Amino acid sequence: MTFDFSVITQNAPLLWQGFLISVYYTVITIVAGMIIGLCVGLAQLTPYRVLRWLGRIYVEFFRNIPLLVILLWTYYALPIFMGLNITKGWAGFVALSCYVGAFYAEILRAGVQSIDPGQTDAATAIGMSYSQRMRRIILPQAFRRMVPPLAGQSIIQMKNTTLLSIITVPDLLYQASYISSFTYRPMEIYTAIGIIYVVVLTPLTLLARRLEKRGGLSL
Amino acid sequence: MKREGSETVLELDGIYKRFGDRPVLRGIDLTVKAGEVVVLIGASGSGKTSLLRCINLLNIPDQGRITIAGEPIFDVEEGGRDRLKLTPRQVNRIRAKTGMVFQQFNLFPHMTALGNVIEGPVIVQGIDRATAEKRGSELLDQMGLADHRHKHPAQLSGGQQQRVAIARALAMNPAVMLFDEPTSALDPELVGEVLKAMLALARSGMTMVVVTHELGFAFEIADRVVFLDEGVVVADGAPKDVLLKPEHPRLKAFVGRFHETADMLRPFLEAAQR
Numbered sequence: 001m002t003f004d005f006s007v008i009t010q011n012a013p014l015l016w017q018g019f020l021i022s023v024y025y026t027v028i029t030i031v032a033g034m035i036i037g038l039c040v041g042l043a044q045l046t047p048y049r050v051l052r053w054l055g056r057i058y059v060e061f062f063r064n065i066p067l068l069v070i071l072l073w074t075y076y077a078l079p080i081f082m083g084l085n086i087t088k089g090w091a092g093f094v095a096l097s098c099y100v101g102a103f104y105a106e107i108l109r110a111g112v113q114s115i116d117p118g119q120t121d122a123a124t125a126i127g128m129s130y131s132q133r134m135r136r137i138i139l140p141q142a143f144r145r146m147v148p149p150l151a152g153q154s155i156i157q158m159k160n161t162t163l164l165s166i167i168t169v170p171d172l173l174y175q176a177s178y179i180s181s182f183t184y185r186p187m188e189i190y191t192a193i194g195i196i197y198v199v200v201l202t203p204l205t206l207l208a209r210r211l212e213k214r215g216g217l218s219l
Numbered sequence: 220m221k222r223e224g225s226e227t228v229l230e231l232d233g234i235y236k237r238f239g240d241r242p243v244l245r246g247i248d249l250t251v252k253a254g255e256v257v258v259l260i261g262a263s264g265s266g267k268t269s270l271l272r273c274i275n276l277l278n279i280p281d282q283g284r285i286t287i288a289g290e291p292i293f294d295v296e297e298g299g300r301d302r303l304k305l306t307p308r309q310v311n312r313i314r315a316k317t318g319m320v321f322q323q324f325n326l327f328p329h330m331t332a333l334g335n336v337i338e339g340p341v342i343v344q345g346i347d348r349a350t351a352e353k354r355g356s357e358l359l360d361q362m363g364l365a366d367h368r369h370k371h372p373a374q375l376s377g378g379q380q381q382r383v384a385i386a387r388a389l390a391m392n393p394a395v396m397l398f399d400e401p402t403s404a405l406d407p408e409l410v411g412e413v414l415k416a417m418l419a420l421a422r423s424g425m426t427m428v429v430v431t432h433e434l435g436f437a438f439e440i441a442d443r444v445v446f447l448d449e450g451v452v453v454a455d456g457a458p459k460d461v462l463l464k465p466e467h468p469r470l471k472a473f474v475g476r477f478h479e480t481a482d483m484l485r486p487f488l489e490a491a492q493r
Contacts, residue, residue, distance in 0.1 A: 121277055122325035122384075126339035126391055127315030129307065136342055140329050 007185045008192045011175075018175030019196065025092060025171065026158040032097035033157070037104025042134075044109050055105065062102035068163055071095040075167045092164045100157050107149045111142035151208035155201055172196065225253045227286075228395050228426045234273055234283035236266075236450075243269045244280065245450040251395065256427045258437040258458070261447035262473060267430045270447065271399050274428065275317040276310060288316050288394040315343060318388025322400040324380040326372040332359060332383045333368040339391045351390070358386040362416055378409030382416050389420075396420070398429040402436075407487070414440075415491035434474065435485050438462050446470050 008015070043055035062070065075091040086094075115138050123133040165174035176193045180186040229251040236244040243266045251257050259267040272278040274285065276293060285293040292313040294302040305313075326335050336355035340346040359368055362382040372380050381401055388396060398417065402410045414436050421427055421440050431437055437444055437458060444461040446454040448469045454461050465471040 116323075116325070118321060118323050118325035119327065121321060122319075122327070122387075124277060124311075125275055125314070125317070125319035125321075126387070127311045127343040128339075129311055132342055136338065137327055141327075144329070 003188055004185060005188050005192075007179065007183045007188055011179045011183070014175045014179060015172065015192070015196075018170060018172035021170055022158070022161050022164075022172040025096065025161045025164060025169070026154075029093060029096040029100060029161070030154050030157055032093070033100035033104050036097060036101025037108055040101060040105035041108030041112070044105065045112055047130075059102045059105050062099050063106070067095070067099050067160055068166065070099055071163055071167060088167045088169050092167060092169045096157070096160060096164075099160070100153065103153050104150065107146050107153065108142070110149075111146040112138055114145060115141050148208055148212035151204070151211055155204055155208065158201060159197065226289075227251070228253050228255075228288055229274065229428070230284070230286040231270075231274065232284040232286075234270065234280045234285070236269055236273060236278060236280045238269075243450050244273065247283070247447075247450070247452060249445065249452070251426060251428060253394075253426055254424045255442045256421045256429065256440055257443045257445060258441040259428065259430045259445050259447060260432070260434065260437060260473070265447040266450040267447045268399055271319075271397050271428060271430050274395075274397055275314045275319060277319075287313055290316070311343075315339070315391050316394045317397055318391055318393035318395070319397045320381070320384050320388055320399065320401050322403050324372070324377070324384045324404070326380055326383055326387070328372050331369050331371055332364060332375065332386075335372070335383055336387045336390045339387065344391070355386070355390055358389050359383070361419075362386050363412070376409055377405045378412045381405065381413045385413075385416055385420070395426040395428060398427065398431070400430050400432065403432065411487040411491040414488065418491065434462055435482070435488055439488055446473070448473075 040055045040058050043051040044059070046052060071092065074095040075086075075088060078091070078094075079086050119137055119141065120133060123137040128136070161171055162173040164171045165177065168174065170178075172193060176189045180189045183189070227250055229249070231247055231249040234244050234247040234249075235242070247266075247270055249257070249270075259270065261267045269278055273280045274287075276285075280293065280295070281299070282295050282297055283293065284291065290313050291303055292305070292310060296302060326332075327338065330338065333352060333355050336358060337348065337351040340351040340354070341348055356365075356368060359365060362385060364379060364382055364386070367375060367379060367383075372383070375383065385396075385401075401417070402413050405413065410433075414433075417427070417429070418440055427440075429437075429440065441458045443455065444458045445452055446461060446467070446469075448467075453467045454465070454470050461470070462474055465474045
């Protein structure tokens, strides 16, 4: 058994394209997921029972269905239910964003609920409204505590984009299987893909860990 | 310190409150006049902290009437019908006429001392930042914290934090200050500086309602001492009558039990007065 890593260098442009697609979906689904997470997380924290329940249902729905199922359902079933045609790119974007949004919402909820109720008392006592308390007192403190888990979840999100290859979005993994289909060199290709993810994500993981240590300090 | 016949700043009428099926307040009436210092005492669970938190509606009573500086903020009759139906905005506006100081200080840890003090004036009252900072600095100076304006709470001692908290409450120009066991979380050597600040505030004519376990201090600062037992007012009168000539058996037992503690605190009080 001999390794021939020339297949990597010969197909570098394809891999690079795939890598860019992976990064692209990671970034846009994180941004959309954050917006969803903020809305759903805040909904779970309001005094309004109906909103709290809607938030809860959203979170449990997306947390308890495997991402691959959500992705396939969005791609194959949603267009039929909605009676419209959505591209694989949109299907992937929607599924990944909704999925990570549920996790972000939980991080936000846990972060806000970890703030000492005395902070709410103090803010209320000086006459602050609900939105003033949230904006000025609770969220700034909660965000600080949320940075490490948000970083962790975002790293998982990059890895989850590999599932896009199933619905033929040409991400890094899709390109890898495509290259191996005509070079018959899956060993080299998939090894290289693994290394690329390690090289990109390890520094981010270390950064997240540093943030976690700093998050332990109270300030 | 007494201002006979002066206006009523705080009026509580028939306040009832239960947590679950445990009644905490069972028909409390309390009237506080301008410039008066009323100290609430009672055993743990007697309802004194709940009562204090009901005044600015941090706890919502089940029934009763509350009027702050002439404005009704709460009026719910037996059976739960709300006669006022105030919006949250109206409640917040009236609530801001009270200043509250908490046992655990509850300073905002992500802001400096000065930031804590100007937060209410700038965000709630809409006063411009420069004016608020000027007034906030004066208040911190008054509290002996001139050198600590730009420090965060984590960099301050408990006594310093509590004095920042007092300045923060004062910055809203409240009609009445509410203190919830303000020295209970402090190391003994830091109690004196907070009590001294409160004494100075009382002498400046501020209307105050104070929940405390420190009977020596209560004796010193109070115009009136109110003893709560199982959610009812058992004694209400001048400190010398309530604390030195207790009549009610529960009050007698309570005062006796705390006598030693009060004696131990006397040196701090004397130091604070100097």
